[in-house]
Amino acid sequence: MFDYLIVGAGFAGSVLAERLASIEGKKILLIDKRNHIGGNAYDCYNNEGILIHKYGPHIFHTNSKEVFQYLSKFTEWRNYQHKVLACVDGLQVPIPINLNTINSLYGLNLSSAEVEGFLAARAEEITQVKTSEDVVLKAVGRELYEKFFKGYTKKQWDLDPAELDASVTARVPTRINKDDRYFTDTYQAMPLHGFTKMFEKMLDHPNIKILLNTDYHEIINEIQYAKMIFTGPVDEYFDYCYGKLPYRSLQFKFETLDQEQFQQTGTINYPNDYAFTRITEFKYLTGQKHTKTSLVYEFPKAEGDPYYPIPRPENAELYKKYQELTHQTNAYFVGRLATYKYYNMDQVVAQALSTFKKIQAETNPISDENKITV
């Protein structure tokens, strides 16, 4: 008899397994249909001995001290500030768009104050920012929107930016300084020995039993458990009773080259050429030294593993219907797929930690004598 059956061994499932086992002494069965823990953050060494991310490049960044301190229990870190170049008009220029981007692209030598004016002169007046197109047009105007965002977004989502929520392109800000980092979060670091090692340490507890290669449907009637925590796709849990929630998928093409370095920075985006969106060279992310180098190309697809919820109003409506159903179960739904949110790793950790606090409050209600009445 398990206290919790946790479906999915990614960040959502693993954080909850760890908290419930080590703080509450609960007995956990953590299952995953894949043959490894770590969910989409899983990393492993390829045949050449280079550490790669099987489900695309994962860079950890957060502003949450709580999340960073929590994960620091299970790993040491290597400082890493991710930098991305976009291949536009035959040049490789920094993205997010910053002072250097504009100067390189237009052969100018503007100051921060001047670039502010340059962008303001091109920015469109949009009073109500609703879509991903609005966000960019309001910040930089149509020409830069078309160079950097329109094609990339169409490739990534098979949608025009005008069909996506503002939150999607709002992930990529515009800067008038020369800061060429992709993220500006307080904490930016990679687990020193990789994500999988961090997950192994997190789940190394006598109360946590891990069952891999197992879809929960296969065992649900064989296992005795008190409560379930589900971190897979929410529509799958309810047998798609309202229809499929759209997710965007990717095909990864890995390549190892017999040379030490391939490109100038961790990731290069290709907004306007090729069928892939970006190429990432893993050694920048991991800091590994090796005579060869491994890359991953990301080809967006409609079918395949569900990687990205697609933020747009009709999908939010459909998700809401599934969310209503979750209230009628006694399971907890946590994570990017189960709550249909375009969350980064740190946001999923934060969501799992707050779910843990909620569970604690529900299972250890304050006894009457300790209650403070105002």
Ligand code: FAD
């Ligand atoms: P997942 O990691 O998806 O885990 C869910 C698990 O449930 C999976 O392992 C799955 O196999 C399992 N499962 C599903 N259905 C079943 C079933 N029926 N039975 C058993 N098991 C099941 N975030 C960042 O912070 N930085 C980045 O740089 C970054 N890059 C990314 C790049 C790509 C290409 C993608 C796709 C995502 C990226 N993310 C990044 C987001 C990050 O991957 C997620 O936020 C995080 O991994 C989500 O964790 P999760 O536990 O919610 O889901």
Ligand code: UDP
């Ligand atoms: N985006 C873009 N051009 C870029 C980078 C990003 O148009 O060079 C848009 C695109 O719609 C993308 C979104 O911004 O899906 C979010 O980018 P991010 O790099 O955060 O995507 P992720 O790493 O989650 O795939």
